[in-house]
Amino acid sequence: MTQSPATPLPPPKERRRLRESQSLTQAQVAARVGVTRETVRAWETGRTTPRGRKREAYARLLGELTKPPVAQEALAEAEVTARRQDTDAAETPVRTDPPELSPGRPASEGSPLTPAQAFDALYAFCAPSLVRQAYLLTGRRELARESVERAFQLAWQRWPEVAVDRDPAGWVRASAYEYALSPWHRLRPRYRHPEPPPANPSDRALMDVLLTLPPPYRRTLLLYDGVGLDLPDTAAETEASTPAAANRLLHAREAVAARLPELAEPAELHRRLAEVAAAERLRAAKPPTVRTGSERRASFWTRAAIAFTVALIGTTALTLRTAPRQYEPPIAPGATIQGVPPKVAPGPLSEAEQELRAKLREETVSGPERLMPQPG
Template sequence: MSQTSRGGGTAPPSTATALPTPKERRRLREALSLSEEQVAEVMGVTKATVKAWETGRSAPRGRKREAYVKLLRTGPEPSAAPEAPAASAAPASPASPEAGTSAGKPTPAPAGNVRPKAAAKRAARPPKAPARPGERPGPAPEPKAGPGPGAASASASGPEPGAQAPAGPESGAQALTGPESGPPNVSAPEPGSPDVSVPGLTPEEAFDALYAHAAPGLVHQAYLLTGRRALSREAVEHAFHRAWEHWPEVAVDADPVGWVRAAAYEYALSPWHRLRRAHKHPDAPPAEAGRRALLGALLDLPAPYRRTVLLYDGLGLDLPETAAETEASTPAAANRLLYAHTVIGERMPELADAGALRERLGALVAEAPTATLPAARAVRGGSERRARRMTRAVVGATAVLICVTALTAATAPTRYVPEVAPGQTVNGVPVRGGPQKLGEEDVELRDMLRSRPNPGPQRLVPVAG
């Protein structure tokens, strides 16, 4: 299996066309109060394409890439979207997309007759002439703080001058996150994660470093999600198999640990494992009462809620990053967190406070893992063997299909001749008209008449006796 090193031949993309990470694309869009439909209309693509861009399954190219980067990094023009007074700002609804924009700096919404779609189209246009005297320039992007347990704490420096402060009661998403810095250009990697994009490292060395750094902790996290130790080790090994198969993509990702973590969580929480006898029932709970109660409360939650609360409270991700990794909207992730906090607080009253739950769950996630894992070289070899088996299976199935098709084409008749069905006796239908079948006497009479000469009509005259 050939792998390509990131340090080879091609030059890195320029800053003007450098795409943020998929999580950051979604966060920047929500910070601009734009929906997926609005971005799709501005870019001239479908909503499914925009969703694929934000989940990392695909990326724009060429001019669409430049326009998409500019749309994410440039908000609506200040002249087209004047700020409204803070006293007249309407409170955000928990079910609205604006409920999750507290992860970035508050962005003023378009006022008057200006619609968000028109503002997004203006943001995607090429840069205009310099601002006229007296025109206030838009806010400049700021670097994003790296994720951590304190990522949701309020900033001590307060909001910047000219930023609109949110008014009214907090929504479900705003109650779970605090103000952070403005939209960044590129998302910062997780603190302490290895840099697998160093040009001097070979792909094998970079993969081994990532495996040694992230695999033990991911096994422990997968155990907290499933309660099954064997399944957690299998999920992490499967995730690193996929990472080695897609190593060029993982090597250039801003958060390789997050890439592997998402793959491990998806495999561990797959409902098909309930049909396997080895993973049908969870393992024996821990002996310590506190850990047993917290693990039981987590396992009683539905799988999406369990994953959301582990990412947010256990790993310290902010709300937009949690929503992006779970492929849910920011309000939906906020509602999942509120429901999970309520359920855990009812079972464990000492953890009814969100801060106490975050501290307890963070300490549980940060425990030293004790799982024994195979070596990184064995994982790479298993991934390559799996890729070879899949390739051989696909080639074999294709060859069999070609042979069957060729045999069918060679033996198939060139024209269709319908078969005549045999006759059957049908009761209740009169016999076919025409002469009846002669009996023995009739046959003798016919033979006699044919053998004698025909004297003429007189033969019909009766002869007197």
């Protein structure tokens, strides 16, 4: 069912302005509409458009935000609902959304954020959910935390590029997924043995089904049914065409429904994925720790590159020092000379040679007697 023309949605920027005018967070709006925080963020950036009943509920909420008295009541109700949801899901307390991350654009009416402040805001907004998503991808708690930290370390190293990206959260998410699904982890000793499964039998069954899916299918299912991306965005992030992403999603859903028939509905699957991820109580490192680790890692590789360059220069200088300074032509091959008998290898003596040898041995060592002059 599509939205009635009599109640159209305002533009994405106006949606965000209405929410911020009443000091509502994206989590509070998501609690009122019945969607995830990432979905509200996608609606406000224009990346996706609400449809059906979600669109009607979202349009009613935006209409209420234009009336100050009603907005205050909505704020109080949304705060209570959001905090109750966060407590039940064992998530972090509700916090205000991070400001824009583009350099030079003010976060509010005050001064613009510094790069470190913008990075910390992005990390605080994305890291907790990314750790849970990485856990659903890998089934390993430590690898999930490591994947998110490495992704944010890479983002800090390339912060001028990430800060102006259209979707910085998507940039970091793609990097975390790539690192988490890298096949080289199976060669590391610490990841050769599986980790303890979830304690809940239903959670353990869902994790077993997810880990049996091929990595591209698992990633597509998590992005579409877990994160809430649209199919074109899911295809772009998985570097596949839209029909290929649709086929992966359908096959993944069929595999999950074959093992767990109660999760055949996408809404129920989305709820169960959120519950399994939230039950683990995964924690990410603090933003300053990640930034410090990124700087140390960059410094280490910079020193390694400098040391390699110095060693290469030293080897080249030593080669130039010990190399011959003048040209020495090679020895020409031998040529045949007329009249000279060929050189023969040693062998048995002939009879004439044996007689000559015997005659020479009969002579004195110093040769024949010396002729002495006689007086006349």
